[in-house]
Amino acid sequence: MNKIFVCNIDELEEGEALKVDCGVNGIDALAVFNSQGNFFAMNDRCSHGNASMSEGYLEDDGTVECPLHAARFCLKSGKAMCMPATDPIQTFPVVIEDDALYVDMAG
C-alpha cells in the first residue's frame, strides 16, 4: 500500500482542511477534509481550473465548494454536483492508524 502521511488525527479539526504534498501518480498535492468527524481526501486541484480544493468551503451536505468558481464536489465520490465543473475530482481512502491519518494512494 502506498500511503501518504497527513497529520495526527487531532490536528485536523472538524470543518477544516489540509493541503498535503503528494507527488504520486502525477498528483502534486492532496486536499484532506474533516467533515462532521469524517475524513476525506481528493486531488487538491479542481477539475475545472487552477484552484486549491483545500481552500474550498465545506458544506453540510457532504460536498466541498471550489473557492474559484463555486462548483461543488461530493467529498466521497469526487463527482461534480453543479456547474461550472463537469468532470469529477479523484478521491482516495483515508486510513487511520495509531491516531495518525494517511491517504491510501493505491485504493
Ligand code: FES
Ligand atoms: S476552478 Fe474550481 S470551479 Fe472553476
